[in-house]
Amino acid sequence: MAGVVRRWLGRVGSYSAERQPRAWLLLLPALVCIGVFNVLPLVRVLVMAFQSGTLRHLRFAGWSNFVAVFADPSFVRALVNTGVFAVVTVPVGLVVSLMLAVAVDSGLRGSRVFEALLFVPYLTSVVAVGVVFRYLFNGDYGVVNYVLSLVGLGPFDFLNDPRLSMVTLCVFGVWLSLAFNIVILLSGLRAIDPMLYRVADLYGASAWERFSRITLPQLAPMITFLSIMDLINAFKVYTEVYVLFNGKPGVADSAVTAVFYVYDKFYVQGRYGQGMAAAVVLFMLILVFTLLQSLLVRRLSK
Amino acid sequence: MRRAGRVFAYGFVLLMTGMTVFPFLYMVSASLMSFQEATGVPPAMLPAHARWSNFGEALHAAPFARYAANTVIVSGLSTVGTLATTILAAFALVRLRFRFKRLLTGMMVALLMVPYEILVFTNYRTIAQLGLLDTYAALILPSLASVFYILYLCQYLTAIPDTYYKAAIVNGCGDLEYIWRIMIPMSRSALFTMALLLFISGWNSFLWPILVTNTTDMRLVGNGLSAFVTESGTAVQLQMAASTIIVLPILILYAVFHRRIIEGVHVNGIKR
Numbered sequence: 001m002a003g004v005v006r007r008w009l010g011r012v013g014s015y016s017a018e019r020q021p022r023a024w025l026l027l028l029p030a031l032v033c034i035g036v037f038n039v040l041p042l043v044r045v046l047v048m049a050f051q052s053g054t055l056r057h058l059r060f061a062g063w064s065n066f067v068a069v070f071a072d073p074s075f076v077r078a079l080v081n082t083g084v085f086a087v088v089t090v091p092v093g094l095v096v097s098l099m100l101a102v103a104v105d106s107g108l109r110g111s112r113v114f115e116a117l118l119f120v121p122y123l124t125s126v127v128a129v130g131v132v133f134r135y136l137f138n139g140d141y142g143v144v145n146y147v148l149s150l151v152g153l154g155p156f157d158f159l160n161d162p163r164l165s166m167v168t169l170c171v172f173g174v175w176l177s178l179a180f181n182i183v184i185l186l187s188g189l190r191a192i193d194p195m196l197y198r199v200a201d202l203y204g205a206s207a208w209e210r211f212s213r214i215t216l217p218q219l220a221p222m223i224t225f226l227s228i229m230d231l232i233n234a235f236k237v238y239t240e241v242y243v244l245f246n247g248k249p250g251v252a253d254s255a256v257t258a259v260f261y262v263y264d265k266f267y268v269q270g271r272y273g274q275g276m277a278a279a280v281v282l283f284m285l286i287l288v289f290t291l292l293q294s295l296l297v298r299r300l301s302k
Numbered sequence: 303m304r305r306a307g308r309v310f311a312y313g314f315v316l317l318m319t320g321m322t323v324f325p326f327l328y329m330v331s332a333s334l335m336s337f338q339e340a341t342g343v344p345p346a347m348l349p350a351h352a353r354w355s356n357f358g359e360a361l362h363a364a365p366f367a368r369y370a371a372n373t374v375i376v377s378g379l380s381t382v383g384t385l386a387t388t389i390l391a392a393f394a395l396v397r398l399r400f401r402f403k404r405l406l407t408g409m410m411v412a413l414l415m416v417p418y419e420i421l422v423f424t425n426y427r428t429i430a431q432l433g434l435l436d437t438y439a440a441l442i443l444p445s446l447a448s449v450f451y452i453l454y455l456c457q458y459l460t461a462i463p464d465t466y467y468k469a470a471i472v473n474g475c476g477d478l479e480y481i482w483r484i485m486i487p488m489s490r491s492a493l494f495t496m497a498l499l500l501f502i503s504g505w506n507s508f509l510w511p512i513l514v515t516n517t518t519d520m521r522l523v524g525n526g527l528s529a530f531v532t533e534s535g536t537a538v539q540l541q542m543a544a545s546t547i548i549v550l551p552i553l554i555l556y557a558v559f560h561r562r563i564i565e566g567v568h569v570n571g572i573k574r
Binding site for chain 1: 393
């Protein structure tokens, strides 16, 4: 080992046309950090998922953590809620942001200003925005209820009615997801060759034909990218829940999500093995869904 | 072209932009209201008189200045550290030839697939075992390198022709000198955008700080605000003042650098 290090050090600064092992020296700071905080924790998740006991006395426990976790109705609810959140927010967010991006790009005056404003939620703290949404969604004096009352609806207790917590969470999720989608879709729209549309006009194409025959296929790579990113993000939903329901997963655990469940098991209850088993299940689900989705999109785009 | 469609598009964009901006405007407005105004039915849109004292009260009720200072220190150091490790690593990956380079790059791409939220808990264990809980080191160490930004910068650097490096080497310039005097100036705009986005994501971090900090003194703005909301109960106007304090610095940064930030995201979709 010492010899290897000496050989690298000897080469630093000297140029050779062949291999340049000093590259490892330059990579070292990054690799140490990635090794300790990206690779090692992944290994530990996989190990701890099969262990039980206190942190000082962890012992091998086989699949028992997985059995315990799947037998826990709260975990099943967490998975269902996470799935519902993903299935609702990803398509709704994509369709709305696609419509919006096309509208912004349709030659409106000030489209750059609209783009800049629509991007704001991507940069602001989810916690701070969540605190504002808590206020807007308040059952007694929230603005949302006031607006709904103008059209004769409500009032709804968005934050304290367990039947509504997932609705509230999804609305917040869609609102948060639009910003990134729109900016990416706009960059895609602006990259489309305007000649395509001119030719389409020449042949008398309708607005719908222009959209479905030109815009949509040209945007396919962006939409694929976004649908995968949004899906992964939706599976990891946590901060939104924490803030919206003030540190709890909704009244009576009604909005518990997978990451929230892991947090609760690991950090609050100290059931490390079960927490990590749940994390492994979530990770596998994310992998499988990402894979399935990219296959599906590839099939559809053919 | 189709007048009705145009009007509809304009209306839709205005409506959605309004819904995007409204929470922020209302946050600022409510931060200046009295408690009665903030909780009135029907809701008041603007305060009768702006009560700037709400900000004083919020700052008095929780040490937001301390939280902000902590956050600036932590995200500032993480940003500088990440820039340094990323620049060195990306240079090595793009300009140098070495064994297992493809394998290493492949492994990094694979690591991108692993969600941070899965790793954060065992990272907490590592930090606890190192005895670093409740320190700045705990908050900074895990974010000193980023696989994502290494790959991001690699993509940018490959656009700079290799001849610059070759010429520099032939003229007796070392690697570090090349990085400092040629590569960094040439990729200034990418590095600047990267620094902005790194700082903003540090400012907005939440899950990691709640795991590794226990004392009030070590909180960052995110978990500081969420703790304040729990403690302050129904004092909504103070919660809005506190949220404004946290959102405003980022909005100012964005107002100044919005073109660069949006372009940085355009070039290479950046994950949250």
